[in-house]
Amino acid sequence: MFVGDSISMNQRESLVCLLHAAVPDSKIIVESNPLYSNTTFEDYGVSILLFLTHYLVDIKEEQIGRVLKLDSLKNGNIWKDMDVLVFNTWLWWYRSGPTQPWDYIEDGGKVLKDMDRMGAFRKALTTWGRWVDTDVDAGKTKVFFQGISPQHYNGTDWNKLGVTNCAKETTPISGSTYPSGLPTAEYVVKDVLSTIEKHVQLFDITTLSQLRKDAHPSSYNAFKGMDCTHWCVAGLPDTWNQLLYVTLTN
Numbered sequence: 001m002f003v004g005d006s007i008s009m010n011q012r013e014s015l016v017c018l019l020h021a022a023v024p025d026s027k028i029i030v031e032s033n034p035l036y037s038n039t040t041f042e043d044y045g046v047s048i049l050l051f052l053t054h055y056l057v058d059i060k061e062e063q064i065g066r067v068l069k070l071d072s073l074k075n076g077n078i079w080k081d082m083d084v085l086v087f088n089t090w091l092w093w094y095r096s097g098p099t100q101p102w103d104y105i106e107d108g109g110k111v112l113k114d115m116d117r118m119g120a121f122r123k124a125l126t127t128w129g130r131w132v133d134t135d136v137d138a139g140k141t142k143v144f145f146q147g148i149s150p151q152h153y154n155g156t157d158w159n160k161l162g163v164t165n166c167a168k169e170t171t172p173i174s175g176s177t178y179p180s181g182l183p184t185a186e187y188v189v190k191d192v193l194s195t196i197e198k199h200v201q202l203f204d205i206t207t208l209s210q211l212r213k214d215a216h217p218s219s220y221n222a223f224k225g226m227d228c229t230h231w232c233v234a235g236l237p238d239t240w241n242q243l244l245y246v247t248l249t250n
């Protein structure tokens with residue numbers, strides 16, 4: 001099960017396509033309910049699920065409005081039945097304005113209008129880490145946390161001053177060093193993962209993805225905006241899945 005935002009959806013789509021290409025005649029059953037969707041390759045007894053959640057922690061409708069609760073994680077009961085979990089959250093942490101999907105943020109019993117977003121991200125990840133330690137059966141479930149999936153909107157990051165998106169990018173960065181280094185959030189991820197006692201593997205896709213400024217849908221996407229956030233499905237997410245496969249089979 002992939003658990004996270006639309007980057008998880010991106011990776012899950014790629015995995016289903018890869019599997020379908022390998023076994024094109026296998027019967028596929030697709031089910032969805034309000035919480036998750038499930039694609040089952042019936043002949044193989046393999047299900048690939050997607051649980052969409054922007055923040056991993058809960059958003060609750062209360063009298064004052066929608067409250068993002070940094071200390072509350074209620075969907076874990078569904079997640080913990082899985083054999084493999086791949087988590088990711090990052091995209092929505094700096095969202096503000098009309099598309100921010102919460103009105104208040106609750107931190108340690110205090111309800112606030114807003115707070116330092118990187119701090120909020122760290123607290124939510126910590127809550128998630130505590131859930132892993134208390135609820136995951138490490139003998140049954142392998143847990144991965146996907147590193148930060150980078151965006152390409154600021155050319156300064158790859159030494160092209162003044163460039164504000166990935167529209168004209170047609171080649172990867174050569175070499176294996178990304179000029180701006182790792183995003184700050186990746187250090188937060190590493191830091192929180194180091195506090196979890198159970199085995200959680202960092203599925204570390206950040207640097208290799210930073211190098212692929214050419215791999216976004218850019219203007220060739222469904223919503224007609226400039227998308228330098230997601231990835232062309234038959235592209236970088238395939239590489240992620242191949243790496244995941246190697247990790248799982250070793």
Ligand SMILES: *[C@@H]1O[C@H](CO)[C@@H](O)[C@H](O)[C@H]1NC(C)=O
Nearest residue numbers: 153154155156157163164180
């Ligand atoms: C791009 O990144 C540079 C270096 O981190 C920063 O100084 C600049 O403000 C950023 N530009 C935009 C448009 O965010």
